[in-house]
Amino acid sequence: MSVTPPAQVPEAEEAYSLRTGAQELATGFLVPLAATLLAFLIGGLVVLLTGHNPITAYRAIFEGAGFNWPYEWLTGQDTRASGRDLQQTLRTATPLILSALAVAFSFRCGLFNIGGQGQYWVGFIFALLVGTHLEGLSRPLHVLLCVAAGILGGAFWGGIAGFLRATVGAHEVITTIMLNWIAIYGGKWLFELDGPLQGAAPSLPRSEIIFDSATLWIIWSPYLHAGFLIALLALVVYYVVLNRTTLGFEVRAVGFNAEAARYGGINVRKSYFLALAISGAFAGLAGTVDLLGVKYAVDQSDFDTNFVAFTAIAVALLGRNKAVGILLAGLLFAALSTGTSSRNLDPDVFEPALATDLATMIQALVIFFVGAELLIVYLWRGTRRYARLGRPPAEEPAPL
Amino acid sequence: MADDAPLLELKGITKRFPGVVANDRVDFDLRRGEVHALLGENGAGKSTLVNVLYGLYRPDEGEILINGKPVELGSPRDAIDLGIGMVHQHFMLIPVMTVAENIVLGVEPTREKVLLDEDAAEERVKQIARSFKFAIDPHARIENIGVGQQQRVEILKALFRGAEILILDEPTAVLTPQEALELFGILRTLTQEGMSVIFISHKLHEVLEIADRVTVLRRGKKIETLPREGATQEQLAKLMVGREVFLRVDKKPAEPGEPLLQVEDLHVLDQRGLPAVRGVSFEVRAGEIVGIAGVDGNGQTELIDALTGLTKVQNGVIRIAGNDITRDSTRERFDEGIGHIPEDRQRRGLILDFTLAENIGLHDYRNEPNSRFGWLRPGRLVTLARRLLKEFDVRGGGPTTLASSLSGGNQQKVVIAREVERDPRVLVAGQPTRGLDVGAIEFVHNRLVEERDEGRAVLLVSLELEEIMSLSDRILVIFGGEIVGEYGPDVTEEELGVAMTGGTREAVA
Numbered sequence: 001m002s003v004t005p006p007a008q009v010p011e012a013e014e015a016y017s018l019r020t021g022a023q024e025l026a027t028g029f030l031v032p033l034a035a036t037l038l039a040f041l042i043g044g045l046v047v048l049l050t051g052h053n054p055i056t057a058y059r060a061i062f063e064g065a066g067f068n069w070p071y072e073w074l075t076g077q078d079t080r081a082s083g084r085d086l087q088q089t090l091r092t093a094t095p096l097i098l099s100a101l102a103v104a105f106s107f108r109c110g111l112f113n114i115g116g117q118g119q120y121w122v123g124f125i126f127a128l129l130v131g132t133h134l135e136g137l138s139r140p141l142h143v144l145l146c147v148a149a150g151i152l153g154g155a156f157w158g159g160i161a162g163f164l165r166a167t168v169g170a171h172e173v174i175t176t177i178m179l180n181w182i183a184i185y186g187g188k189w190l191f192e193l194d195g196p197l198q199g200a201a202p203s204l205p206r207s208e209i210i211f212d213s214a215t216l217w218i219i220w221s222p223y224l225h226a227g228f229l230i231a232l233l234a235l236v237v238y239y240v241v242l243n244r245t246t247l248g249f250e251v252r253a254v255g256f257n258a259e260a261a262r263y264g265g266i267n268v269r270k271s272y273f274l275a276l277a278i279s280g281a282f283a284g285l286a287g288t289v290d291l292l293g294v295k296y297a298v299d300q301s302d303f304d305t306n307f308v309a310f311t312a313i314a315v316a317l318l319g320r321n322k323a324v325g326i327l328l329a330g331l332l333f334a335a336l337s338t339g340t341s342s343r344n345l346d347p348d349v350f351e352p353a354l355a356t357d358l359a360t361m362i363q364a365l366v367i368f369f370v371g372a373e374l375l376i377v378y379l380w381r382g383t384r385r386y387a388r389l390g391r392p393p394a395e396e397p398a399p400l
Numbered sequence: 401m402a403d404d405a406p407l408l409e410l411k412g413i414t415k416r417f418p419g420v421v422a423n424d425r426v427d428f429d430l431r432r433g434e435v436h437a438l439l440g441e442n443g444a445g446k447s448t449l450v451n452v453l454y455g456l457y458r459p460d461e462g463e464i465l466i467n468g469k470p471v472e473l474g475s476p477r478d479a480i481d482l483g484i485g486m487v488h489q490h491f492m493l494i495p496v497m498t499v500a501e502n503i504v505l506g507v508e509p510t511r512e513k514v515l516l517d518e519d520a521a522e523e524r525v526k527q528i529a530r531s532f533k534f535a536i537d538p539h540a541r542i543e544n545i546g547v548g549q550q551q552r553v554e555i556l557k558a559l560f561r562g563a564e565i566l567i568l569d570e571p572t573a574v575l576t577p578q579e580a581l582e583l584f585g586i587l588r589t590l591t592q593e594g595m596s597v598i599f600i601s602h603k604l605h606e607v608l609e610i611a612d613r614v615t616v617l618r619r620g621k622k623i624e625t626l627p628r629e630g631a632t633q634e635q636l637a638k639l640m641v642g643r644e645v646f647l648r649v650d651k652k653p654a655e656p657g658e659p660l661l662q663v664e665d666l667h668v669l670d671q672r673g674l675p676a677v678r679g680v681s682f683e684v685r686a687g688e689i690v691g692i693a694g695v696d697g698n699g700q701t702e703l704i705d706a707l708t709g710l711t712k713v714q715n716g717v718i719r720i721a722g723n724d725i726t727r728d729s730t731r732e733r734f735d736e737g738i739g740h741i742p743e744d745r746q747r748r749g750l751i752l753d754f755t756l757a758e759n760i761g762l763h764d765y766r767n768e769p770n771s772r773f774g775w776l777r778p779g780r781l782v783t784l785a786r787r788l789l790k791e792f793d794v795r796g797g798g799p800t801t802l803a804s805s806l807s808g809g810n811q812q813k814v815v816i817a818r819e820v821e822r823d824p825r826v827l828v829a830g831q832p833t834r835g836l837d838v839g840a841i842e843f844v845h846n847r848l849v850e851e852r853d854e855g856r857a858v859l860l861v862s863l864e865l866e867e868i869m870s871l872s873d874r875i876l877v878i879f880g881g882e883i884v885g886e887y888g889p890d891v892t893e894e895e896l897g898v899a900m901t902g903g904t905r906e907a908v909a
Contacts, residue, residue, distance in 0.1 A: 246766045246774050253762070256753040263710060263740070263748045264762035265731030 032318050032325065035369030036332065043362045052350055057358075060349040065089045065339035085344050087223035091294065093334035095120070097231040097326055098286035099312030101238050102158070102279040104321035106172070108242060109275035110255040115161055115176025116283040116309030118183035119154040123284020125187060125197075126153030127291050128298065131210030142213040147230075147288055154284015155277045157183060162276030166269035172276060184303045191300045205300035216293040227289030232327075234282060239323040241278075251275050283309055314367045336362060406465075407432045407596055408453075408565055413462035415448050422448040424620040425462070430565060435587055435597040437611035439604070441640055441837030442808060445620040446600045450567045453598075454486045455479040485558025486567040489574070491550050493542045500525040500538035503557050528560055533589050548579035552586065559595075566590065567598045572606055576695045577865055577897055584610045602640070602837055604633040605866070616640055641839045651849045654873035657686035658721075660737075660857035661707075661826045666716035668699070668706040676702035678881040679716075684826065684857040689848065691872030692861045695900050699881035700861045701743060704830045707859070708740045709733045721825055734763050739824030741815055743831045743861075745808075749815040752804035756794070757785035759803050760818045784821075792817040793843075809840030816847060826857045833867060845871060865893055 044054035062068065066086025072079045099116045106113035127150035134142060161179055164170040190197040192205050199208040216225040242248035253261040254271040262268050286309065291298070315333050319325030338344055340355035350358075406429040415423040423445045430436050438446045451457045453464065455473035463470050466482055473479050476486075493502050500522045509520040525538045536552055537545075545553075551571060558566055568587075572580045587597055587610055601607050607614055608628060615625040616639040623639050637645040661684040670676035677699045684690045694700055705711035707718060709730035718726045720736050728736065742748040750759050761770050761781040769780045785799035792813045796806045803811060812832065819827065829848060833841040848871060852858050862868050868875055869889070877885040877899040885899040 244776050244778075246771050246776055249758070249761075249765050249776055253751055253754065253758075257747070257751045260748050260751045260762070262730065263708075263742055265729070265734050267729070267731075 029325075032320060032329070032370055035318070035372075036366050038369050039362045039365035042365055043358055046361065047350075047358065050354060052354075057350040057355070060346050061336070061339035061355065061359075063339075064341070064344035064346075065335035066344075067335065067339075083220075084223065085338060087220055088338045088341075088344070089331065089334045090228050091223050091225065092338055093330040094227045094231045094293070095286040095290050095308045096312050096315050096333055097330035098234055098289065099283050099309040100315035100319060100326045100330055101234055102154075102281075102283035102286070102309065103313050103316035104319070104326060105238065105242070105251070105282060106275050106279040107316065107321050108255045109251040109271055110258060111165070111172050111272060111275055111279075113158065113161075113176055113276060113279045114173055114313070115158060115179050115276075115280070116286075116312055117307060118176065118180035119157045119280040119283035120287040120290075120309045121183040121187050121303070122157040122287070123150035123152075123154035123280075124287030124291050124298065125190065126150055126156075126284070127288040128197075128207060128210065131214035131292065132208040135211055135213075137213055139213045139215075142211065143216060143292060146210075146214050146292055147285065150284045150288025150291070151281045152284070154280040154282070154287065156280065158280020158283065159273065159277035161280075162273035165276065166273040172272075176276075187298070187303045188300050191298060191303075195300075199297065207298045209297040210291065214292060215296060216289065225289070225293030227293040230285065230289055231330075234285060235323045235327055238282070238326075247274065286312075311363075314363065314370075318366055318370050332366075333363060405432075405468075406430060407467060409465040409468075410449070410453065411463050411465065413449060413452055413459045413464075415445075415452055415457055415459050421620050423452065423459070426617065426620070426622045428615055428622065428625075430596050430598060431612075432596055433591050433594055434612040435591055435599050435610050437599045437601060437607040437614045438617060439601060439607050439614055439636060439640060440617035441602060441839065442835065443619075444617040444640075446617055447569060448620075449617070450486065450569065450598060450600060453479070454484060454567060480561050480563070483562055483564040484567065485555075485561060485563025485565065487551065487554040487558060487569065487571060489569045489571075491554055493550055493553060495541070495543035497542060498538065499536060499540050499542065499545070499553050499556075502542055502553055503538075503560050505557075507561065525556070525560070529556060532556075532559060532586075532593060534586070546579075547574050548576075548582060551575070551579075551583065555586065555590075564594070565596050565598065567600070569600045570602075571599070572601065572603065576863075576900070577893065578901065580606065604636050604640075604838075607636065608633065618642055637838050640837075643839075645838055645842055649845045649849055649870045651871075652853070654688040654852065656688040656873070657855065659683040659685045660721050661859060662717075662719040662722075663707070664717045664719075666703070666706060666718065667714040668702040668711060669714055670702055675714075676881050677706060680878070680881070680883050681716075682876055682883060682886075684859050686825075686855045686857050687852055688873040689852050689858040689860055689871050691868035691875045692859065692878055693865060693868045693875055693896050693900060694863075694878035696863050698878050698900075700830070700863075700878060702881075703878070704740075704743065704828055704861055707828055708738060731763075734822070734824075737825035739819035739822060739827040739856075741812075741819055741827070741829040741832050743834070745811055745815050750803045750811055752802065754803055755785075755800045756789065756797060756803055756806075756814055757781040757799040759814055760785045760788055760799075760821075762818065763822060788817040788821055789814075809836045809843075812836060812840065812844060816844065820847070820851060824856060826859065827851055828859045828861070830861045831863060832860070833862075833864065841867075865896055869893065869896070 040058070044058065047054040047057045063082065064085060066082050066089050069079055069082040069086040072082050099120060102116040102119060103113050127146040130146045130149040134145065157179055161172050161175040164175050165172050189195055191207050192198065197207055199206050216227050218224065219226050219229065242252060250261065250266045250271050253264065253266055254268050258268050311333060315329045316326060319329035336359040340352060340359040342352035345352045345355050408430040410426065410428040413423050413426045414421065426445070426449055428449065438449065440446045448457065452459045453473070455475045455478050464473060465471065471482055503525050504521045509517045509524065511517045522538050529536050534552055534556060536549060536556070542550060542553065555566065571583060575583060591597060599611055608631060611628050613625060613627050614631060614636065616623040616636065618640060663683065664681050666677055666680045667675065668677035680703065682690065692700060702711060706713050709728060713726050717724060720738060723736060725733050725736050746752060751762070757778070758781065764770055765776060765781065769777065771777055782799040789799065794810050794813045794817070796810050803814065806814070832844050832848065836844065848858055848860065860868065860871055873889055875887045875889070875891060875896065876883050877896060879900060879902045884902065887895065
């Protein structure tokens with residue numbers, strides 16, 4: 001048995017400046033950027049191992065994601081192919097960004113919301129119910145009602161976890177995971193053959209299709225729907241609510257230091273409930289725009305294959321729970337996904353099968369490095385300290 | 401006792417950290433058999449200097465000599481081998497193991513090279529305890545003995561490893577006055593046996609009591625080394641802070657008005673659900689400071705939490721200016737006129753990741769003009785913060801600086817500014833000067849007296865007897881969750897000390 005002493009610090013103040021310095025560095029763009037670059041670097045080495053040129057491979061993925069569109073557009077080239085690719089990237093990014101906000105908002109309140117997927121589905125189903133009913137409404141009204149229903153559904157599902165946390169102290173990680181599976185299996189039951197919400201086609205485990213009046217406008221033909229604008233708006237709402245409202249003040253206070261928030265007179269339990277409900281609203285909105293803009297209906301099998309809100313946890317992580325960060329991280333993850341899809345990637349450059357694996361690998365590496373950011377910061381500072389001290393502090397034997 | 405040839409010499413030690421010179425050509429020497437105190441404010445470089453000596457930091461410049469020979473200290477192991485032992489402020493003991501096991505840890509006597517020889521370990525611990533006249537039970541588990549005893553175990557640990565130079569980092573910070581006296585007794589015995597002690601402190605009266613010589617550090621520089629004889633608190637304080645400091649709080653006699661805080665038969669449970677406050681009744685009137693003295697853990701924290709709504713009241717009544725607030729939430733109590741300077745400013749008083757403006761708005765962010773219809777108006781908070789930071793002379797940052805980057809004293813000023821700004825009727829101050837240095841303590845004390853003179857009722861809960869005695873107009877002693885005595889301001893430290901340890905249980909007036 002050995003005793004590990006607390007880290008030796010010169011003076012209390014020195015320790016603070018070191019800690020805040022590290023935090024500032026970590027919360028800034030530097031670490032996520034470094035993590036991303038590092039992930040691409042290692043991914044490039046793997047590409048090299050498979051006998052391909054990493055630069056041409058990355059370039060193909062870049063173009064597959066449609067990121068060459070602005071260049072082509074500016075230089076007056078034919079932008080049809082790149083435009084479609086970019087639309088797909090933006091469309092994929094939409095639910096990622098919205099679900100990431102569901103993770104981020106809770107996180108700023110000190111909660112880890114793993115329940116985005118369940119909230120996504122409940123929002124989706126609520127919106128579906130409105131979208132498949134109320135025939136004859138004007139399009140703006142019908143869309144608005146669907147969106148409201150989706151937000152409400154997600155908030156309801158997130159709110160359950162929030163309510164449990166606030167009243168009996170049930171940990172949100174456990175409850176949100178359980179609620180995910182309730183939503184997923186509940187959804188499969190609803191739309192199974194002879195299920196309560198199975199559509200008119202008797203042999204298909206599938207819902208009805210929403211009315212045309214409930215579909216989102218296509219803002220850039222053929223793929224990109226108005227849901228992308230909703231996601232952008234949600235980013236603004238996220239920022240404003242957190243930083244410009246008393247509710248956001250309370251959420252941030254609780255997230256940073258719940259004890260001090262309580263001392264300050266803030267109702268911590270209420271903040272927990274609201275944070276998870278608002279998170280749920282974002283995730284429910286993600287499900288809604290997927291329904292109204294892309295899917296128009298749901299297959300029973302979708303519940304087994306769609307895990308967008310889990311990927312979104314990584315997006316929130318990489319985006320450091322900041323609005324701009326989430327936008328960029330959402331675009332990156334979406335680009336990796338569309339850029340390596342067999343439709344978009346030139347198979348002569350890099351086999352899409354390999355590329356899809358590469359995308360997954362890069363995503364995983366990014367998450368790993370972002371997760372290890374404190375380690376990176378520590379190593380960075382540590383080496384500088386090493387240079388001063390002649391040895392890293394970690395190797396100091398325990399005194400006595 | 402002290403022999404004049406230095407046993408240890410530090411010459412021209414310079415240690416730089418990014419942005420600060422923690423030690424700037426500091427000279428220090430230690431003679432055999434003396435207690436040499438290192439005195440300085442927080443951040444003056446005391447800990448850095450002894451960490452250099454203990455091999456935890458390598459100095460950028462300077463040399464260390466032991467018995468006149470230069471030595472290289474690359475790690476604490478080297479320091480231990482050279483007979484240097486250190487007792488940290490936070491003990492490094494394993495709670496579930498016995499005293500003897502903790503002492504021999506890492507240098508255990510063994511049988512067959514693998515088995516711990518418990519008998520031998522115990523025998524050797526007993527032996528060393530006897531030779532230094534330590535009263536300690538080697539079988540006792542660390543978790544079952546008091547803090548003072550634990551500190552002795554730490555000292556024994558160092559002695560067991562052959563230490564002749566003992567570094568004690570703020571050793572009295574965790575002790576009661578009685579325990580501190582016992583520690584001083586131990587230190588005297590040790591120096592008589594030829595040990596030498598480096599005693600780090602920022603408490604002047606202690607230094608004058610135990611040290612043979614005192615070295616004052618200020619902002620990384622050695623200011624002066626002087627013998628205890630002839631040194632005064634005022635002189636040391638001036639050297640420490642660099643300006644004249646008034647240690648005595650200058651105050652007029654209290655002119656108490658009507659009772660603003662009334663507590664009747666208050667019962668509160670602690671976190672484990674055990675009774676912590678048991679039937680406490682008292683009142684604090686406008687324009688007086690009532691001090692609550694007591695050894696840590698006798699219900700003070702629970703009392704404060706109950707007054708401020710942070711924990712449930714089991715039984716009893718709390719009134720603010722006659723209004724029953726017993727069932728009110730924390731926020732309602734703040735609005736009712738309670739101001740609260742919390743015991744732990746970093747855990748509770750401040751949100752370190754918030755800016756100073758946000759911290760100053762911690763209670764009032766939702767009130768006009770700081771917000772309207774749920775919309776925050778950060779500009780208003782910044783304006784308010786700018787005014788308060790100036791008024792309270794907070795240094796080291798502006799309204800948008802993060803609270804974490806301020807020093808302890810300035811952080812406390814922010815807390816006090818926030819609480820006083822709300823013009824409370826009752827100000828509850830829990831250990832308001834904990835961890836602060838002389839200059840900041842002076843500020844806090846004067847401010848509390850000012851608040852009293854403004855006509856507020858001030859309840860001061862502190863573990864520092866000196867603080868209680870110099871500020872309070874009336875003193876209540878809490879022991880085992882009960883008020884066991886009430887005294888006027890001219891009570892002696894001895895009387896209070898006896899009451900604090902349960903020696904008297906006289907009826908409360």
